[in-house]
Structure formats: C-alpha cells, structure tokens
Amino acid sequence: MLDVTGLSKSFGGLKAVTDAHLSVSEGQIVSLIGPNGAGKTTLFALISGFLKPDEGRTNFLQTDVTGRQPHEICQLGLVRTFQVVQPFANLDVRENIAVGAHTRIANRKLALARAADVARLVGMEGTLDQPAGDLTIAGRKRLELARALATEPKLLLLDEVMAGLNATEIAELVQVVRRVRDSGVTIFLIEHVMQAVMSLSDYTYVLNQGVMIADGAPKDVTSSPEVIEAYLGHGAAERVAKMGGANA
Amino acid sequence: MEFLGFSLPSYGWSTVLGSAISGVFLGSIYALVALGLTLIYGVLHIINFAHGALLMLAMYAVYFLWSGYGIDPYLAMLIVVPGGFFFGYGLQRLVIGKASHGKDEIILLVTLGIAIVIENLSLFLFSASERSVLVPYDLDGIDLGVTYAVYPELAALGGSFLITLALWIFMTYTDTGKAIRAVAKERQGARLMGINVDHIFAVTFGIGVACVAAAASLLVPTYAVHPQVGSLFVLIAFTVVVLGGMGSFVGALVGGFLIGVTEQLGRLYLGESLGVITISVIFILVLLFRPTGLFGAKSG
Amino acid sequence: MKEFSHLVGWALLLIALAVVPLFVHSARWIDFLEMTLFVAVLGQGWNILAGYGGQYSFGHALFFGTGAYIQAILQVKLGFSPWVAMWFAVSGSVLVAASVGYLSFRYGLRGSYFALITLAFAEAFLVLSRSLKSITEGGNGIQVALNQDPEQAIATFQFNFAGPFLSEYGFYYTIFIILIVAFAITAWVERSRFGAQLVAVRENEDAAKALGINAFRVKMGAICLSAGITATCGVYYVQKFLFIEPGIAYGPAKSVEALFAPIIGGLGTLLGPLLGSIFIHGVGELTKATIGQALGGRPGVDLILFGTILILVLAFVPRGLVGLLQSGWARLTGGRDA
Numbered sequence: 104m105l106d107v108t109g110l111s112k113s114f115g116g117l118k119a120v121t122d123a124h125l126s127v128s129e130g131q132i133v134s135l136i137g138p139n140g141a142g143k144t145t146l147f148a149l150i151s152g153f154l155k156p157d158e159g160r161t162n163f164l165q166t167d168v169t170g171r172q173p174h175e176i177c178q179l180g181l182v183r184t185f186q187v188v189q190p191f192a193n194l195d196v197r198e199n200i201a202v203g204a205h206t207r208i209a210n211r212k213l214a215l216a217r218a219a220d221v222a223r224l225v226g227m228e229g230t231l232d233q234p235a236g237d238l239t240i241a242g243r244k245r246l247e248l249a250r251a252l253a254t255e256p257k258l259l260l261l262d263e264v265m266a267g268l269n270a271t272e273i274a275e276l277v278q279v280v281r282r283v284r285d286s287g288v289t290i291f292l293i294e295h296v297m298q299a300v301m302s303l304s305d306y307t308y309v310l311n312q313g314v315m316i317a318d319g320a321p322k323d324v325t326s327s328p329e330v331i332e333a334y335l336g337h338g339a340a341e342r343v344a345k346m347g348g349a350n351a
Numbered sequence: 352m353e354f355l356g357f358s359l360p361s362y363g364w365s366t367v368l369g370s371a372i373s374g375v376f377l378g379s380i381y382a383l384v385a386l387g388l389t390l391i392y393g394v395l396h397i398i399n400f401a402h403g404a405l406l407m408l409a410m411y412a413v414y415f416l417w418s419g420y421g422i423d424p425y426l427a428m429l430i431v432v433p434g435g436f437f438f439g440y441g442l443q444r445l446v447i448g449k450a451s452h453g454k455d456e457i458i459l460l461v462t463l464g465i466a467i468v469i470e471n472l473s474l475f476l477f478s479a480s481e482r483s484v485l486v487p488y489d490l491d492g493i494d495l496g497v498t499y500a501v502y503p504e505l506a507a508l509g510g511s512f513l514i515t516l517a518l519w520i521f522m523t524y525t526d527t528g529k530a531i532r533a534v535a536k537e538r539q540g541a542r543l544m545g546i547n548v549d550h551i552f553a554v555t556f557g558i559g560v561a562c563v564a565a566a567a568s569l570l571v572p573t574y575a576v577h578p579q580v581g582s583l584f585v586l587i588a589f590t591v592v593v594l595g596g597m598g599s600f601v602g603a604l605v606g607g608f609l610i611g612v613t614e615q616l617g618r619l620y621l622g623e624s625l626g627v628i629t630i631s632v633i634f635i636l637v638l639l640f641r642p643t644g645l646f647g648a649k650s651g
Numbered sequence: 652m653k654e655f656s657h658l659v660g661w662a663l664l665l666i667a668l669a670v671v672p673l674f675v676h677s678a679r680w681i682d683f684l685e686m687t688l689f690v691a692v693l694g695q696g697w698n699i700l701a702g703y704g705g706q707y708s709f710g711h712a713l714f715f716g717t718g719a720y721i722q723a724i725l726q727v728k729l730g731f732s733p734w735v736a737m738w739f740a741v742s743g744s745v746l747v748a749a750s751v752g753y754l755s756f757r758y759g760l761r762g763s764y765f766a767l768i769t770l771a772f773a774e775a776f777l778v779l780s781r782s783l784k785s786i787t788e789g790g791n792g793i794q795v796a797l798n799q800d801p802e803q804a805i806a807t808f809q810f811n812f813a814g815p816f817l818s819e820y821g822f823y824y825t826i827f828i829i830l831i832v833a834f835a836i837t838a839w840v841e842r843s844r845f846g847a848q849l850v851a852v853r854e855n856e857d858a859a860k861a862l863g864i865n866a867f868r869v870k871m872g873a874i875c876l877s878a879g880i881t882a883t884c885g886v887y888y889v890q891k892f893l894f895i896e897p898g899i900a901y902g903p904a905k906s907v908e909a910l911f912a913p914i915i916g917g918l919g920t921l922l923g924p925l926l927g928s929i930f931i932h933g934v935g936e937l938t939k940a941t942i943g944q945a946l947g948g949r950p951g952v953d954l955i956l957f958g959t960i961l962i963l964v965l966a967f968v969p970r971g972l973v974g975l976l977q978s979g980w981a982r983l984t985g986g987r988d989a
Contacts, residue, residue: 151861153857153860153861172860172865173860173861174860174862174863174864174865174866177860177861177862177863178863182861182862182863183861184861185857185858185861189855189857189858189861190854190855190858191850191851191854191855191858192854192855193854194850194851194854198847198850201847202847202848202851202859202862202864203862203863205844205847205848205863205864206862206863206864208844209844210844211842211843211844211847214844214847250858250862251861251862253862254862254863397763398763398766398767400709446962449966450962450963450965450966451965452969455762455763456705456707456762457965457969459707459709459762459763459766460707460910460914460961460965461962461965461966463709463907463910463961464958464959464961464962464965465958465962466958467907467954467955467957467958467961468954468955468958468959468962470951470954471950471951471952471954471955471958472951472955473951474950474951475946475949475950475951475952475955478949479950578951582903586770586771586774589767589770590771593767622782624778624781624782624789625778625779625782627778628775628778628779628782630774631771631772631774631775631778632775634767634768634771634774635754635768635771635772635775638758638760638764638767638768638771639754639755639758639760639768640758642758642760642764
C-alpha cells in the first residue's frame with residue numbers, strides 16, 4: 104500500500120536521507136529502527152508531506168503523493184504522529200480527538216461523539232474532559248495516537264509513541280497498537296523500545312546515517328552484523344559474536 | 352520618464368544627488384532609532400512596539416533638560432543614556448517579563464499596551480503642542496555643493512557610526528556582551544550554564560532603550576518634540592530592522608541609509624505625500640520574500 | 652442542560668440590550684451605548700482572526716477603512732444607494748483581506764511577522780488614501796450629504812431627520828442588528844468544523860496539518876470573515892457620522908480599538924468582545940464622571956486607562972473577564988473550573 108522509491112533529502116550539505124526504498128503492505132505492522140540521528144523522522148516527514156524530497160517518489164494506494172501537502176495526504180488516509188507530542192494544549196481531550204475526526208465528519212456533534220469512541224479504543228475514556236495540557240506524558244502519547252486514529256487512516260505512521268513510558272505503559276500501548284491493527288489499520292512505526300519492535304512488527308527496516316542498511320524479519324535484522332555495528336560502533340559485531348561463542 | 356503610466360518628473364543630476372545625500376542624513380537618524388530595536392529583537396526575539404514611545408519619552412527628557420536647566424542636547428546624553436538604561440531594565444524586569452508569561456504574542460501586546468500608555472501620558476502631561484530646542488548652531492553647517500548639511504545632521508551621521516561601532520565592540524569583547532549573545536543563540540543552554548537569563552533580558556532591553564535615548568539626543572536639535580513623534584519613526588524603524596536583518600547592527604546601519612535614500616528619492620519623484628509609500632512597499636516585499644533581511648541569520 | 656442555560660443567558664442579554672435604550676432619553680447616553688456596541692462588533696471581527704485563529708493583526712484599520720471609504724465613495728461619487736453600497740463595501744474589504752491573507756499565509760508569515768505585515772498594509776493604505784486625491788479627496792476627507800427629508804430617511808440610511816423614534820434610536824438599533832449578525836456568525840464558528848479547525852491551527856499548525864487540515868484555507872476563511880465584520884463597522888461609521896478621512900479610516904487608532912475589547916473580555920470567546928467593550932466604556936465614563944472634571948478634560952486619560960487595563964489583564968487575567976466569570980461561577984456552584 105505504501106511504496107517508497109529512491110527518496111533523498113539533504114539540508115545544506117548534510118545528507119539526511121539517501122536513496123531510501125521501502126514498502127509496506129496492507130494489514131502489516133512494519134517498523135523502522137536505527138540509531139539516533141539516522142534520519143528516521145526525516146523519512147516520516149518526507150512520506151507525510153511535511154518535507155519535500157530532493158529526489159525519489161512516494162506511492163500510496165497506487166497514487167503518487169510525492170510533494171503533496173500533508174493535509175491532502177492525510178485525507179487520502181495516511182496520517183503521522185509526532186515524536187515530540189503536539190497536543191492542542193488549551194483544548195480538552197475530546198476536542199483534540201474531534202479535530203482529527205473532522206477530517207471525515209463535518210458535523211460537530213457527530214465528530215465529538217466519534218472522538219469519545221476513539222478515546223475508548225485507546226483507553227482514554229476517563230480523561231475526555233481534561234485539558235490536553237494537563238495530561239501526563241503517557242496520556243499525551245495516547246492522545247497523539249487517538250487524534251491520528253480519528254482521521255480514519257488506512258496507514259498510520261507512529262513516531263516513537265513508546266518513548267518515555269514505563270514498562271507497564273509500554274505493555275498497555277503495545278496492546279492498543281495491536282488492537283488498532285486488528286481493526287484494519289496498517290501501521291508503520293519508528294521505535295527505539297526494542298521489546299515493542301520485536302513483539303509488534305512483521306517486518307523491519309534499519310536506517311543508519313540516512314541509508315537503509317538492512318531489512319527483514321525483526322529477529323533476522325537485529326542479529327545482522329551490520330545492524331549491530333550501526334548501533335554499537337565499529338567492531339562491535341565481532342565482539343558480540345565472540346561473547347556469544349564464549350557463552351555457548 | 353514614465354513609470355506605470357504616470358509620467359515622472361525628470362531632474363538634473365545635482366537635484367537627484369542632493370536628494371540622495373539628504374536621504375543619507377535622514378537614514379542615519381533611522382539607523383539610530385533602529386539600532387536599539389534590532390538589539391532587542393536579536394536577543395529577546397520580540398518586536399518592541401513601545402520603541403517609538405520610548406524614543407519620544409527620551410526626546411522630552413532631552414528637551415526639558417535643555418529648557419529647564421539649559422543643558423545642551425548633546426551633553427544631555429550623559430544623563431539620558433544611563434537613565435534610559437535603567438528605565439528599560441526596569442520596564443523589562445517589572446512589566447514586560449512579568450506580564451507576558453514568556454509568550455511571544457503576549458509580549459507583542461504588552462509592548463503595544465506600554466506604547467499606548469506612554470504616548471497618552473505624554474499627551475496628557477505635555478499636551479499635543481510641538482516643542483523645539485533652539486541651539487545656536489542648528490542652522491550652521493557646510494556646503495556640499497549639491498546640498499547643504501547642518502551640523503546636527505553631521506552629528507547624527509557620525510553618531511550612527513559611533514553607536515554601531517560601540518555596540519559591536521560591546522557585544523564582541525565584553526563579558527556581558529558575550530552573555531547576551533549566548534542567550535540570543537541558545538536560551539535554555541545559557542540558563543544551564545548558569546547565566547541569569549531574566550537579568551540578561553533586562554540588560555539587553557536596557558541597552559536598547561539607552562540606544563534610543565542616545566538617538567533622542569541626536570534628534571532633538573533637528574526634530575520638534577510632540578507625543579506622536581515616536582509613532583512617525585516606529586514603522587520606519589521596523590522596516591529598517593527587517594530590511595537589515597533582525598538582530599544585525601550593520602544591517603540596521605545599511606538598512607537605515609537605504610530607507611532614507613529611497614524615501615527621499617520617492618518624495619522627489621512621487622511627490623511629498625505618495626513618496627513615503629516606498630517605505631511600506633519595501634517593508635511588505637522584504638517580509639514576504641526575504642524575512643531574514645540583508646544581513647540576518649536564518650531565524651526559526 | 653448547559654446548552655439550555657447558555658441559550659437563556661444569551662436571550663436575556665439580547666433582550667436587555669434591546670430595551671435598555673428605551674429607558675434612556677439623553678442623546679449622550681444613547682451615543683455611549685452605540686459606541687459600546689460598535690466597539691464590541693469591531694472587537695468581534697478582530698477576535699475571529701486573532702482569538703480563534705491565533706493570527707494577531709495589528710492593522711485591522713485596513714478592513715474598517717476600506718469598508719468606510721467604499722461606502723462613502725460609492726454614495727458621493729457614483730450616486731449609489733447606501734443599501735447597495737454596503738454590499739460593495741463589505742465585499743471590497745473581504746477582497747483586500749483575501750489579498751493580504753493570500754500573500755501573508757502563502758509565504759508562511761506567523762506571529763510577529765504577521766502583525767508587522769498587517770501594520771504595513773494599513774500604513775500603505777493610509778498613504779494611498781492621503782495621496783489619491785481624485786478618488787478619496789486626500790486629507791480633506793469625504794463628506795456624505797446630510798439628508799433632511801424625513802421621507803428619505805430609510806432610503807438614505809440616515810436617521811438624523813427621521814420620525815421621533817428613528818431619529819432617536821435608529822442608529823442604536825442599526826448597530827444592535829449588526830452586533831446580532833456578527834455574534835451569530837461567531838457562534839456558528841464556535842460550533843462548526845471550520846471553527847474547530849481554526850482553533851487547531853491556532854494551537855499547533857503542524858499538528859493541524861498532519862490531521863488533514865488545510866491550514867492555509869482555514870486562515871483565509873478566518874481573515875475574510877474577520878474583515879467582513881470589521882467592514883460593517885466602517886459602513887456604520889460613515890452612515891452615522893457622514894464623514895471619513897484617512898486618519899480615521901486607516902490610522903492606528905481603529906486597529907488598537909479593535910483589540911482592546913476582546914483581550915480584556917476574553918480572547919477566543921463569543922462573549923469576550925461585548926463584555927470587554929462594556930467594561931472599558933463603563934470604566935471610561937466612570938473616570939470622566941469622577942476624576943475627569945478634576946483633570947480639566949485633558950485628552951489621553953481614557954487611553955492611559957485602557958492601556959493600563961490591557962497590561963494588567965495580560966499579566967493577571969490572561970483568560971479575560973470571561974475566564975474570571977467562569978471560575979467565579981465554578982466556585983459559586985462548587986463545580987470544577989470549566
């Protein structure tokens with residue numbers, strides 16, 4: 104459903120993303136991992152229309168969406184969340200989610216009702232009347248997810264929704280993400296919490312210094328020497344292998 | 352000559368040159384007013400709508416020092432510049448900083464409120480009538496061939512260069528200047544380094560007002576003082592600051608001269624009343640197409 | 652239940668505004684009431700763009716002045732009926748707003764930059780209205796001929812020589828009707844998808860875009876609505892005072908007047924501009940009646956006061972009088988701060 108071919112973007116002289124290729128099929132949970140500063144969020148911004156790529160194309164549902172405005176892409180059914188949460192702080196949770204719901208629903212009352220339904224899906228029904236500015240970080244992460252869901256997306260791009268949460272909160276959110284997938288939404292997520300990546304994703308891409316260095320099933324990818332070196336530095340793969348040998 | 356269907360008058364080169372030179376003198380005054388404004392913007396990232404009103408207040412101070420105590424306007428600088436600093440420091444510390452809750456839009460409105468209060472307080476206290484100082488040298492000057500320059504104009508021109516230089520030296524070589532630049536660049540980082548950001552904000556605002564007080568001293572010999580005098584300059588000063596690049600001293604100086612010359616040539620060719628529209632047009636074009644100005648760093 | 656009590660509250664307020672002048676027979680106090688409603692409408696126009704949309708205009712005189720000038724020029728120079736001219740006045744102003752909005756929002760001007768560009772446009776129009784003497788009569792201003800024929804009062808939209816009721820209350824009920832229209836439009840904004848999207852853009856433009864909102868179009872809608880409401884104030888001004896000149900039309904006074912009431916009353920609230928206007932005019936009159944005489948009627952007193960109130964409200968009551976009332980009401984009823 105999503106096909107990215109040869110996407111590149113540089114800022115000044117700095118290459119943030121170079122010739123990225125990837126595809127996400129319907130019904131999957133696909134993850135994108137990589138060390139800090141690898142260009143993951145930039146890639147999301149390119150796909151969702153917040154940045155215009157220097158080269159390459161993005162196809163979504165057989166439509167070329169390269170260089171389209173974010174709101175157009177969202178209306179087609181591809182929505183992103185932000186790594187740094189961006190709540191509408193002065194609105195309450197219900198109103199926040201209703202903004203997303205308005206993408207498909209013109210009527211205010213229906214959009215507010217739909218917001219309550221979506222809140223239930225992500226476990227926020229208790230905080231509907233609370234101002235978004237007063238939420239805890241876990242609450243804000245859920246709100247980010249709920250608002251995006253309310254736009255009734257076909258493909259959801261989640262940018263580190265687990266970051267900063269404790270183990271219980273992560274476990275809950277993993278359940279929520281799974282529930283969302285089961286309701287028919289395809290998911291493409293950036294995540295640092297490996298436990299979540301391993302348990303959720305069907306397929307994983309690894310980005311390092313703007314270049315896609317590996318892809319495959321999560322287990323295979325995380326044991327690839329190239330990926331270990333990207334995370335832990337040069338020569339790390341060898342050391343890990345030795346340690347593995349010693350343990351065996 | 353034709354321009355957009357209007358026929359423009361044609362002038363000899365000496366008239367045009369004379370006009371351009373008087374534009375340079377006018378521009379030095381604009382630069383003087385803009386220097387403090389650009390400093391405040393560069394550090395606090397706020398547009399100080401009270402700038403014109405503070406200029407007017409300083410001009411009244413200079414005027415009353417002359418009329419009450421016979422102090423020469425240039426000498427008055429020794430009093431109004433430190434006075435301006437403390438006034439500005441207090442204003443930022445006690446009013447703007449407190450009332451704005453750190454939100455840019457609110458700062459904008461608070462400085463607008465201050466401008467309204469100061470302007471109308473002056474109207475209330477001093478009435479709308481114009482007051483001018485009479486100095487013995489205000490009509491003396493030198494003949495430049497194409498135009499005549501009086502000493503106060505030359506003083507303003509020299510003053511604009513000196514103040515630019517002084518600000519540059521201050522910002523580059525003094526500890527306070529370095530702290531100000533650190534705050535301008537990275538507010539949170541500076542706070543973590545142990546710099547008292549609120550104090551630095553207030554110092555910056557104080558220096559900005561001190562600059563405007565110096566400008567007032569240099570202006571008073573050629574400009575009459577009245578409660579509206581600041582608002583005549585305020586939009587022009589914004590234009591100069593935006594054109595030069597917000598936060599750039601050299602930009603304010605160059606921008607001042609450019610605007611001064613453009614305005615004078617505009618008056619020459621488009622007439623007295625329509626000529627000033629060149630300023631608004633430049634302002635709008637720069638905002639739209641080059642909001643970082645000529646010398647401005649890219650701002651977020 | 653909450654909806655119902657809101658409705659009752661508004662109905663009572665409107666009834667009060669409708670009958671209050673009938674108990675007042677002094678021309679001075681009717682003028683006072685007219686100006687209070689006038690500033691409330693002016694403020695509501697500004698409030699739609701700044702309060703709901705977060706785009707702080709410092710040059711709203713642009714829309715007031717354009718409405719006023721079109722209303723005056725079409726009547727005086729082209730012999731239009733005021734009832735026809737007003738539609739051109741409002742659409743002309745909306746057209747100016749659309750142009751300014753298109754340029755500003757297309758080039759991504761936000762915050763201070765948007766404030767500056769609106770100021771610059773108002774200034775440019777001020778200079779133009781002074782210079783293009785063949786159209787605007789320059790600094791002399793345009794005078795609309797006074798109609799002294801009571802038969803023509805309605806046709807000329809001038810109530811000065813109308814029958815006993817209209818000559819006394821005609822302009823009051825005119826601005827009252829304009830107020831109802833302006834507030835009805837704002838009430839619709841509050842309850843519509845457009846309004847929800849506008850507020851979302853104010854709160855966080857990037858997040859709004861990610862959620863499928865065409866931020867550019869929403870802001871364009873807001874500036875056009877805002878200008879349309881503001882232009883009706885210009886139309887009203889010309890009909891009431893039969894005069895317009897560059898300083899009144901495009902000078903900074905109207906831009907400033909437009910933002911006092913909504914900020915003091917409560918930014919981004921329906922009631923804010925009206926409450927703010929009642930408050931500042933009330934305080935203004937009170938000062939004139941008490942210390943005004945002692946000060947010998949010197950100019951500037953009310954603006955010193957309004958400016959001070961503005962700063963105090965920004966500092967201590969950022970949600971304005973409406974916010975104050977809401978928390979007061981919540982404390983009274985023991986409910987939580989709504």
